[in-house]
Amino acid sequence: MEYQAYSIRKILDAATSGEIRIPAFQRGFVWEMDRVAHLLDSIYKGYPFGSLLFWRTKQQLAAERRLGTFILPAPQAEYPIDYVLDGQQRLTSIFTVFQNELKPEPNPEWTDIYFDLNAGDNPQDSAFLALENVEEAERHRYFPMRVLFDSVGYRANTDHLDKAKIAVIDKLQEKFKEVTIPVQVLKSEDRSIVAIVFERINHLGVALDTMQLLSAWTWSEDFDLLDKFRDLRDELSDFGFAGVGDDSDLILSCVAGILAKEPGPETLLALNGADVRAQFPRVEQGIRGAIDFLRTQLKVVNLKLLPYPSMLVPLAVFFAEPEGKDVVYNSATYQRLKRWFWRTCFSARYSSQTRKTTIHDIQQVELLKNGQPNTFGDIDVKIDETFFRNSFRVGAAATKTFVLLLSNNSPRSLLSGKQIDLDKVLQSYNRSEFHHTYPRAFLRDQGYEEASINMLANFCFLSGAENRNIGKKKPSVYLSDLGGPEHNIEETLASAFCKAEEFNDDYEFFLKGRLARLVAFAEKLMG
Structure with a gap:
């Protein structure tokens, strides 16, 4: 890190020539005009007003050409360029107040700043004001700061x-000509270091948006990464990607897995922007293919249902192909993909060392895709009834795995026997669509504790309306309410891993039978 001192004149010249630029990943100018006036007051009175942080690099980024009320011309010099990482609001304020070579653009948000000649020496009150119009009669009191460095304008206003x-105004000009602005200059071509610095110095406490940084590094006139992600987001919005910011790390991890064979947004910062642009159709194909596979083959109709979101990454790698081309795979590969999914879910192997596990799976799924020997899906897991004795908690991975298991057994409504519309029921994925098979109120009356009542093995697809209809009835009573001439009760109960004889009000007998069937189906899913 190098420390320098910039005069206001140097700031003006460097910004006008293009030596200093605002990178596209920075926010726009957001200060109120009163705050700009207070900044000038601090400079004038010698109060601390903060420093600037520049990143000096030869890399060409997408840069904002607007600075305050001015459209900047194209850079006059070759790189390196100083990109502003911190102090953008202060630099924009200083430039817009004092710049006199460029013609300002109309901006209703900007008001000229004036020095109040009658302000006196009060250290608390500001000697600078933001005023929209100064009448001719007030010209003896208010001096426009925009002409302070403009010799012709200076004379006309004095x-x-x-x-x-x-x-007094000569002394004012002298102070602003002599003041120096502390500047820290970060000289590095290592993007990950720049990302860390940007995150740590952000005085608003807002985490670094890696997607915006990456967008700046991959930008070209006909390719804006943020636009690409917005389009992809809109296309996949019903799968749970509701906004660019939502799950952006997961999307970026898919991109990194496809392009760099490692997950994590930080991996992308080392990639060549041109390569990202050229390979982006593969990224889109990969994510689309992974989501389509999850939806149609595994009933994962929403991202919220995926027990471990990082599982999306290896699947995206598998389905990544150039635009217009689909992955062709045989039955054995299809079975191995499903085997990997279910064994990963039931083993909870993505609950720790996620990065290491994902890298391993990326490597093995590429071997699988290329028809080479691999261990993809060879996950040692022993499933028993213990898994289904976990409590039903909507956000828990075990609960999501259990819901997907139920979904893959063609579930029917207990009361009507009709096929459950999984897309409709699971899109919202909340507790209201799942209730106790043996009613909670009944079991409480029997003296059972909550841990036993609320285990996964006692839950099934049961809407709130159906549950209210059942109420506190004994299972033997509400079973008799089922039926009708076209309702095959045995098939309906089998779709929920139940049998009619187990609705005899004996909870332990019911659990024993249902647990055995749940374990057997889990083993079948895992191959």
């Missing part, structure tokens, strides 16, 4: 003043 006031 000729009408007496010597005492001219002396």
Whole structure:
């Protein structure tokens, strides 16, 4: 890190020539005009007003050409360029107040700043004001700061003043000409270091948006990464990607897995922007293919249902192909993909060392895709009834795995026997669509504790309306309410891993039978 001192004149010249630029990943100018006036007051009175942080690099980024009310010309010099990482609001304020070579663009948010010659020496009150219009009669009191470094404008706005006031303004000009602004210059071509620095110095406490940084590094006139992600987001919005910011790390991990064979947004910062642009159709194909496979083959109709979101990454790698081309795979590969999914879910192997596990699976799924020997899906897991004795908690991975298991057994409504519309029921995925098979109120009356009542093995697809209809009835009573001439009760109960004879109000007998069937189906899913 190098420390330098910039005069206001140097700031103006460097910004105008393109030596200093605002990178596209920075926010726009958001200060109120009163805050700009207070900044000038701090400079004038010698109060601390903060420093600037520049990143000096030869890399060409997408840069904002607007600075305050001015459209900047194209850079006059070759790289390196100083990109502003911190202090953008201060730099924009100083530039817009004092710049006099460029013609300002209309901006209703910007108001000129004036020095109040009658302000006196009060250390608390500001001697600078943001005023929209200054009447001719007020020109003896308010001096426009925009002409402080403009010799012609300076004379025009001081000729009408007496010597005492001219002396005050001369002293004002002297102070602003002599003041130096502390600048820290980060010289590095290592993007990961820049990302860390940007995150740590952000005084608003807002985490670094890696997607915006990456967008700046991959930008070209006909390719905006943020636009690409917005389009992809809109296309996949019903799968749970509701906004660019939502799950952006997961999307970026898919991109990194496809392009760099490692997950994590930080991996992308080392990639060549041109390569990202060229390979982006593969990324889109990979994510689309992975989501389609999850939806149609595994009943994962929403991202919220995926027990471990990082599982999306290896699947995206498998389905990544150039635009217009689909992955062709045989039955054995299809079975191995499903085997990997279910064994990963039931083993909870993505609950720790996620990065290491994902890298391993990326390597093995590429071997599988290329028809080479691999261990993809060879996961040692022993499933028993213990898994289904976990409590039903909507956000838990075990609960999501259990719901997907139920979904893959063609579940029917207990009361009507009709096929459950999984897309409709699971899109919202919340507790209201799942209730106790043996009613909670009944079991409480029998003296059972909550841990036993609320285990996974006692839950099934049961809407709130159906549950209210059942109420506190004994299972033997509400079983008799089922039926009708076209309702095959045995098939309906089998779709929920139940049997009619187990609705005899004996909870332990019911659990024993259902647990055995749940374990057997889990083993079948895992191959």
